[in-house]
Amino acid sequence: MSVQITALHVLGRMRVTSVTPLPISCGIRAADLPDSTQVVLCPANCTLWKLSVFGSGVYASVSSVCGAGVHRGIIDVSGGPLEIQRVAGRSNYLSSYAHGIQSQALSRWSASFTVASRCPHSACYSYLLTVKKTVKKAPKKPPAAENRSCQVDVALLLDSSYNIGQRRFNLQKNFIGRLAAMLKVGPDGPRVGVVQASETPRIEFYLGNYSMPKDVIFGLKDTSYIGGNTNTGKAILHTVRNFFNPEYGVRRGHPRVIVAFVDGWPSDNLEDAAVMARESGINVFVVSVAKPIPEEMGLVRDQDYTKKAVCKDNGFFTMTMPSWFSTNKFVKPLAQKLCSIDQLLCSKTCYNSVNLGFLIDGSSSVGDTNFRLVLSLISSIARNFDISDIGSRVGAIQFTYDQRLEFGFNEHTTKDDALRAIQNIPYMSGGTATGDAITYAVENLYVPRSMGMGKKYLIIVTDGQSYDDVRGPAIAAQRAGITVFTVGVAWAPMEDLRAMASEPKDTHTFFTREFTGLEQFEQPIVRGICRDFTEFN
Numbered sequence: 001m002s003v004q005i006t007a008l009h010v011l012g013r014m015r016v017t018s019v020t021p022l023p024i025s026c027g028i029r030a031a032d033l034p035d036s037t038q039v040v041l042c043p044a045n046c047t048l049w050k051l052s053v054f055g056s057g058v059y060a061s062v063s064s065v066c067g068a069g070v071h072r073g074i075i076d077v078s079g080g081p082l083e084i085q086r087v088a089g090r091s092n093y094l095s096s097y098a099h100g101i102q103s104q105a106l107s108r109w110s111a112s113f114t115v116a117s118r119c120p121h122s123a124c125y126s127y128l129l130t131v132k133k134t135v136k137k138a139p140k141k142p143p144a145a146e147n148r149s150c151q152v153d154v155a156l157l158l159d160s161s162y163n164i165g166q167r168r169f170n171l172q173k174n175f176i177g178r179l180a181a182m183l184k185v186g187p188d189g190p191r192v193g194v195v196q197a198s199e200t201p202r203i204e205f206y207l208g209n210y211s212m213p214k215d216v217i218f219g220l221k222d223t224s225y226i227g228g229n230t231n232t233g234k235a236i237l238h239t240v241r242n243f244f245n246p247e248y249g250v251r252r253g254h255p256r257v258i259v260a261f262v263d264g265w266p267s268d269n270l271e272d273a274a275v276m277a278r279e280s281g282i283n284v285f286v287v288s289v290a291k292p293i294p295e296e297m298g299l300v301r302d303q304d305y306t307k308k309a310v311c312k313d314n315g316f317f318t319m320t321m322p323s324w325f326s327t328n329k330f331v332k333p334l335a336q337k338l339c340s341i342d343q344l345l346c347s348k349t350c351y352n353s354v355n356l357g358f359l360i361d362g363s364s365s366v367g368d369t370n371f372r373l374v375l376s377l378i379s380s381i382a383r384n385f386d387i388s389d390i391g392s393r394v395g396a397i398q399f400t401y402d403q404r405l406e407f408g409f410n411e412h413t414t415k416d417d418a419l420r421a422i423q424n425i426p427y428m429s430g431g432t433a434t435g436d437a438i439t440y441a442v443e444n445l446y447v448p449r450s451m452g453m454g455k456k457y458l459i460i461v462t463d464g465q466s467y468d469d470v471r472g473p474a475i476a477a478q479r480a481g482i483t484v485f486t487v488g489v490a491w492a493p494m495e496d497l498r499a500m501a502s503e504p505k506d507t508h509t510f511f512t513r514e515f516t517g518l519e520q521f522e523q524p525i526v527r528g529i530c531r532d533f534t535e536f537n
Contacts, residue, residue: 021081024065026051027211030113031061031218036086042066044079050187052209053103055093060109061086062209062219069115071101083116095247104248107203110222147184150339153191153207153250154183155239157260158223159289160198161230164263164324169225171324172261172289175331180216182335187211190338191249194219197235197260199228203242208249229267232260236273236309240280257338259285260309263324270309279353281533284310287319287334316340353454354392354533355409356385357445357482359437361462362398362428365491370515371427374461377487377518379422381459382415384526389413392454395445396422399437400430401467403444410450434466438473438500442480456482457529460500463489463515474500483532484508485525489515507531 021039026046033040042065051067054060059068069075069082076099089112095105156176160169176194183190191207204223210216239258244250258277260270270286277284286306310317316337321330358378362371378396385392393409406425412418438460446456458477474484486497488511501508507528510521 026064026066028065029062030059030065030068030084030086031111033065033084037083039081039083040065041081042069042075042079045077046070046079048077048100050211051101052211053101054095054106054109054209055112056096056098056103058087058090058093058112058114059103060093060106061089061111061113062109062205063103063113065113065115067101068113071096071098071103072115073099074115074117085114085116087112087114102247104206104208106205147186147189147339150183150190151188151251152255152257152338153244154257154259154338155193155195155207155243157195157197157232157235157239157258158204159230159232159261159263160196160226160228161263161267162227163230163265166225168263168324171327172263173220173223175324175327177213177217177220178328178331179335181213182331183213183338185211185213185216191251192216193243193249194223195235195239195243196223196226197230197232198226199231201231201235201238202226203238206243206245206248230262230264231268232262232266232309233268233270233273236260236270236277236284240273240277240282244280244282256280256282257285258282259287259334259338261287261289263289264291266305270305274309283317285317285319285337286310287321289321290323291320354385354529355446355451355454355456356382356392356394356529357409357441357456357458358394358396358422359434359441359458359460360396360398360406360425361400361432361434361460361464362404362430363400363432363462363464364429365432365464366427368427370463370489373515373518375422375425377461377522378459379419380519380522381525382418382422384522385415387413387415387418393451394418394422395450396425397437397441397445398425398428399433399440400428401433401436402428402430403437403440404428405444408445408447408450432462432464432466433468434460434462434496434500435468435470435473438470438477442473442477442482446480446482455533456480457485457532458482459485459487459525461487461489461518462492462497464491465493466496470496471499478502483529485528486510487518487521487525489513489518502532 021041023041026043046066051064053063053067053071065084074082089110091108093106095103158172180192185192193207194204196202196204205219210219236258244256274284286309288306306318319334321327360374382394387394395409396406398404398406407421412421441458477484484500484502485508486501488497494511497509497511498505512518
């Protein structure tokens, strides 16, 4: 229920008549207001970073009205009255920073608005705030709870080609709206944005534009059908290069996903675009709808396009729907896949794109039996990765006072061979010089001719005090681009473990009193590698 306030107030010689502001909340957009010209009253204490504003001076109608008022300098965080005027949409909204708000750029929107001062006098402003306090607001329904266990950033690539046509395009938008509701999108849950794939890709809205399922549905209503060829590969490339930007709502360290909807088959090549997506830490899903019949297969440019496009050809990253007229039963399964964080965090990108080095303490205090437990931990970590000559690679060094290169990154290029080589490492026995071992690893293991193109990781497993300095060599290793995880057992000093580990120390340092406790670190270390990889990209 909206409430209008009419005031007639005389202050000295100033007479203010017919001031009729409508109290609104911080996030209300111009598109939500009924009139083309409207006087509104913004509340105090709006959280500026939560206000979505698009444009400078002239704002897209999906912008927060109060946010635009602050950005324009008409009001501040104390709130106050504004007059908004709707104007025509435009094709280019410029971004700028003003009065604590960073507005965003937007390529196109169907309607715009401007903001102006309605009540410039401080006395009038104070009066309106007093009146505002006397207004009883209608109780609001609590918003649907966001899904905080599903913190993923998703770009939905809509098929807007001639293949799909206007009618099925609208059904596709309905499906996306139901998917957003099923995901329970929110600022601290899943975030979604939309890109259209046709002759030329077009970003409709970014991750930070809409924070509620109903807002996503509102944005979809303004998304118009384009037509043209199904250039899905071109749209994936455009999304990788332009969509996943921290300025537009992308979060550091969260899984990034592209879901490409393809009606029929794509007109261009997806493989190169998918490679770039994987190298950028982005998981690619393909949802195929109305796949070509046998008579049409000759028209398909690449019949294996789904296998080449997805992050991993294991069935998880693909979905097939027979048509747009029977999609209800596919909404929940797709949402569940997108929220399977452990499978999304790295996907093929992490598991098949790292150089994983192990630095193994072979000193006398370890003993042969416990040394086997160390090798068991190393094997279990390596088993998680797709080891090949074009994927992840594994290398190992054992150290006492001396160092021994057990095998380099280019020696075992299948998983079975690498795991066998780890289990066959013979125990050395001797003293402990961890600092020298780190230096040896940098110089002899991480050499360009033997490594793949992936990021470099070093996992140090030790059970005691080093006889040399560890801090200096560890810093040098990190400066060489190597991320260091440390695993300490028994008498390994926590001070040394933290000194060697990369930042943040708490997530790169592990310790257990007993060698039998090493197995608990397998998944935390794998997830730590993947989080670091995703954040790095």
